Amino acid sequence: xxxxxxxxxxxxxxxxxxxxxxxxxxxxxxxxxxxxxxxxxxxxxxxxxxxxxxxxxxxxxxxxxxxxxxxxxxxxxxxxxxxxxxxxxxxxxxxxxxxxxxxxxxxxxxxxxxxxxxxxxxxxxxxxxxxxxxxxxxxxxxxxxxxxxxx
Numbered sequence: 653x654x655x656x657x658x659x660x661x662x663x664x665x666x667x668x669x670x671x672x673x674x675x676x677x678x679x680x681x682x683x684x685x686x687x688x689x690x691x692x693x694x695x696x697x698x699x700x701x702x703x704x705x706x707x708x709x710x711x712x713x714x715x716x717x718x719x720x721x722x723x724x725x726x727x728x729x730x731x732x733x734x735x736x737x738x739x740x741x742x743x744x745x746x747x748x749x750x751x752x753x754x755x756x757x758x759x760x761x762x763x764x765x766x767x768x769x770x771x772x773x774x775x776x777x778x779x780x781x782x783x784x785x786x787x788x789x790x791x792x793x794x795x796x797x798x799x800x801x802x803x
Contacts, residue, residue: 697796698743701736701758704789708732708765711786714779721775728768735761735793755801762794 709732712725735758742754766787773783 698736698739701739701793704786704793705733705736707786707789711779711782714782715772715776721772724768724772724775728765728772731761731764731768732790735765739797752801755797759794759797759801762790762797766790766794 708729712729715721715725717725738754738757738761742751742758745751745754769783769787769790773780773787776783
C-alpha cells in the first residue's frame with residue numbers, strides 16, 4: 653500500500669526527482685509525500701574505498717592457497733587496499749597537481765585490482781560470482797576516479 657493510499661487527504665500528487673512527490677492536501681496546503689522507491693545513496697568516497705579494501709581482504713581469505721593463487725592474492729590485496737590509501741593521500745594533497753597525481757594512482761590501482769579479480773575468477777571457478785560482485789564495485793570506483801582525474 654502506498655503512502656498516498658494511506659492518506660485520504662491527498663487529492664493529487666506530482667512526482668519530483670529522487671522518488672519524492674509533491675502533493676496537495678484537501679485544505680490546499682502543499683505537503684511532501686515520500687514514495688516507496690529508495691533514494692539514490694550518497695557515498696563518502698573515503699569510506700567506500702575503505703569498505704572495498706575490507707571486502708577484498710575478506711575475499712582473499714576465502715581463496716585456497718597454492719603457488720598460482722598466492723601470487724594473485726598478494727597482487728589483488730596490494731592493489732585493492734591501496735585504492736583507499738591513495739585516495740586518503742589525495743584528499744590531503746598540498747596542491748592541485750599532487751591531488752591529481754594521487755587520483756591517477758587510485759585509477760591505476762583500481763584497474764589493476766579489476767585485472768587480478770578476473771584472474772582469480774579464472775583460477776577458482778567456485779569464487780567467480782563473488783569476484784564478479786567485487787569487480788563491479790571496483791569498476792564503479794575506477795569510473796569515479798577517471799571522472800575526478802579528468803575534471
